[in-house]
Amino acid sequence: MRAAHVSPWGTLVGEVMSQQTPMPRVQPFWQRWMKLWPTPRELAAASPADVLVEWGTLGYPSRALRLRECAIVIAARPDAQVPATYEELCVLPGVGPYTASALLSFQFHARIAVLDTNIRRVLVRVFRAEERPASSAPSKTERRLADSLLPVDGIACAQWNLALMEFGALLCRQKNPSCVSCPIVELCAWTRAGRPVASVKLRTQAWKGTDRQARGRVLAVLREGHALGASSRVVLTRAEALEAARLPQADPRQAERVLKALVADGLVVEDEGGMICLPGAY
Numbered sequence: 001m002r003a004a005h006v007s008p009w010g011t012l013v014g015e016v017m018s019q020q021t022p023m024p025r026v027q028p029f030w031q032r033w034m035k036l037w038p039t040p041r042e043l044a045a046a047s048p049a050d051v052l053v054e055w056g057t058l059g060y061p062s063r064a065l066r067l068r069e070c071a072i073v074i075a076a077r078p079d080a081q082v083p084a085t086y087e088e089l090c091v092l093p094g095v096g097p098y099t100a101s102a103l104l105s106f107q108f109h110a111r112i113a114v115l116d117t118n119i120r121r122v123l124v125r126v127f128r129a130e131e132r133p134a135s136s137a138p139s140k141t142e143r144r145l146a147d148s149l150l151p152v153d154g155i156a157c158a159q160w161n162l163a164l165m166e167f168g169a170l171l172c173r174q175k176n177p178s179c180v181s182c183p184i185v186e187l188c189a190w191t192r193a194g195r196p197v198a199s200v201k202l203r204t205q206a207w208k209g210t211d212r213q214a215r216g217r218v219l220a221v222l223r224e225g226h227a228l229g230a231s232s233r234v235v236l237t238r239a240e241a242l243e244a245a246r247l248p249q250a251d252p253r254q255a256e257r258v259l260k261a262l263v264a265d266g267l268v269v270e271d272e273g274g275m276i277c278l279p280g281a282y
């Protein structure tokens with residue numbers, strides 16, 4: 001996805017998919033998407049239902065709808081190409097500072113730091129003796145530090161960003177970092193300080209019993225019945241949709257709440273008769 005032969009569109013799709021999903025899980029989905037929708041024009045013409053079906057089990061499916069909206073915006077540009085400036089990228093649906101930076105670095109070889117969770121963790125450990133970043137979004141201080149380390153050349157910057165990402169994912173892991181075999185252990189402020197534990201505990205994202213799990217169950221039922229390019233709608237009655245959303249031992253109000261949220265997020269539509277289907281599944 002970040003290889004030199006991949007198009008800017010392919011990189012954008014891969015970066016959005018990997019925002020909240022590990023790269024190995026993303027790979028087969030990305031390959032399928034690139035076959036189906038190799039340019040923004042093809043995805044812009046796809047139905048939201050097909051897009052949600054092909055998003056499958058990647059999680060946080062609103063990202064699929066944002067990607068389609070992004071494709072529509074790009075396809076409407078005079079050249080129908082992914083823009084190459086930070087400002088233009090950041091106004092695209094589903095594209096934030098991280099995705100814009102990754103695209104600029106890996107595709108356009110801009111001299112820019114890509115601050116993903118792995119890189120941020122490495123930098124705060126090595127330079128600030130902290131176990132992990134204190135905030136969910138990079139601070140100005142973090143960005144200044146990352147910028148100050150960048151090589152002069154754009155291609156070297158892309159390699160630097162990729163190398164730091166890999167280093168954080170494989171060696172300087174969140175849990176059990178391999179400090180014993182780390183080539184920069186002598187430079188690492190966190191290790192020299194005795195690896196102090198962050199005072200605020202890491203919030204792990206629960207799944208079992210959550211609204212996310214219940215939402216996933218409703219979407220899974222609708223996805224399973226919807227073939228790509230299907231000419232007929234796959235519909236559930238309201239009662240069937242609520243049944244799909246109902247988790248064992250859950251708050252009885254959860255299923256109603258989940259269904260309402262799915263409609264509000266545009267992930268399903270409910271007609272006047274209470275029939276429920278994927279958006280644009282005609």
Ligand code: SF4
Binds near residue numbers: 188
């Ligand atoms: S010594 Fe440990 S914490 Fe420091 S950079 Fe290496 S792996 Fe990460």
